[in-house]
Amino acid sequence: MAKSNPPFMSGVPELLLLRLLQTREMYGYELVRSIREVTGEAISLGEGVIYPVLHSLERNGSLKSKRKPVGGRTRVYYALTRKGRDRLAKLQGDWHRIQTGIATALESPGHA
Amino acid sequence: MAKSNPPFMSGVPELLLLRLLQTREMYGYELVRSIREVTGEAISLGEGVIYPVLHSLERNGSLKSKRKPVGGRTRVYYALTRKGRDRLAKLQGDWHRIQTGIATALESPGHA
DNA sequence: TGAGGATACCTCGAACCAAAAGGTATAACA
DNA sequence: TGTTATACCTTTTGGTTCGAGGTATCCTCA
Numbered sequence: 234m235a236k237s238n239p240p241f242m243s244g245v246p247e248l249l250l251l252r253l254l255q256t257r258e259m260y261g262y263e264l265v266r267s268i269r270e271v272t273g274e275a276i277s278l279g280e281g282v283i284y285p286v287l288h289s290l291e292r293n294g295s296l297k298s299k300r301k302p303v304g305g306r307t308r309v310y311y312a313l314t315r316k317g318r319d320r321l322a323k324l325q326g327d328w329h330r331i332q333t334g335i336a337t338a339l340e341s342p343g344h345a
Numbered sequence: 346m347a348k349s350n351p352p353f354m355s356g357v358p359e360l361l362l363l364r365l366l367q368t369r370e371m372y373g374y375e376l377v378r379s380i381r382e383v384t385g386e387a388i389s390l391g392e393g394v395i396y397p398v399l400h401s402l403e404r405n406g407s408l409k410s411k412r413k414p415v416g417g418r419t420r421v422y423y424a425l426t427r428k429g430r431d432r433l434a435k436l437q438g439d440w441h442r443i444q445t446g447i448a449t450a451l452e453s454p455g456h457a
Numbered sequence: 458t459g460a461g462g463a464t465a466c467c468t469c470g471a472a473c474c475a476a477a478a479g480g481t482a483t484a485a486c487a
Numbered sequence: 488t489g490t491t492a493t494a495c496c497t498t499t500t501g502g503t504t505c506g507a508g509g510t511a512t513c514c515t516c517a
Binding site for chain 1: 471472473474475476477478482483484
């Protein structure tokens with residue numbers, strides 16, 4: 234029954250979403266393309282990843298959403314809350330830590 | 346049935362192991378502590394992660410092992426093969442790509 | 458001597474996340 | 488009218504990592 238910790242490098246999709254929403258409100262479909270773009274095609278997350286993360290972030294209060302009809306379609310725009318900003322700061326710290334750790338490991342001595 | 350790709354940032358344990366073994370031969374238990382050390386405590390992988398990865402790397406020819414009795418215990422030392430060096434190069438490239446992608450995303454405009 | 462901790466190997470089950478594919482519906486374009 | 492693009496969503500599958508458990512030897516120290 235022991236609840237295991239999340240895998241040590243998870244939470245990157247969440248991090249990217251929160252970071253993008255820090256700049257401005259965006260909707261799901263837009264975020265999918267945006268992530269591919271801002272990461273220089275290095276990371277491509279499908280809708281099957283984005284939407285569930287968005288929903289869980291909203292459930293836990295990191296995001297708030299509002300629906301906007303545009304043309305005949307409806308867009309759901311997401312914005313950061315206070316809690317979301319805190320969450321973003323935490324994830325950025327986590328990421329920085331492991332990224333630095335890996336860099337250290339890779340650069341260290343002998344490429345003998 | 347469609348075979349899904351491995352998660353976009355997996356393979357880091359594998360990368361770290363290969364990198365450490367590039368410098369010198371090491372045995373499993375040693376690698377567990379070494380990873381914690383060289384990453385500045387940022388990453389800590391248990392034996393439940395290390396041993397299976399070691400075994401699968403050996404099966405696919407990236408590592409070769411030899412047993413050495415030391416005191417009354419037996420250590421299994423692992424060394425890189427040619428294929429292991431190629432694999433390491435590939436994983437380093439992959440890692441560099443996504444690491445750069447994320448850095449770009451995080452640094453980009455407005456910390457408004 | 459015997460209890461406990463460190464060393465050293467290993468495996469199994471559960472948890473968790475992301476991939477892919479599928480499903481609905483409207484708009485635009487050819 | 489059919490195909491592509493927009494826009495939302497969920498479910499199934501698959502792979503990786505986590506945690507805990509299991510065996511055995513050695514060393515320390517009461």
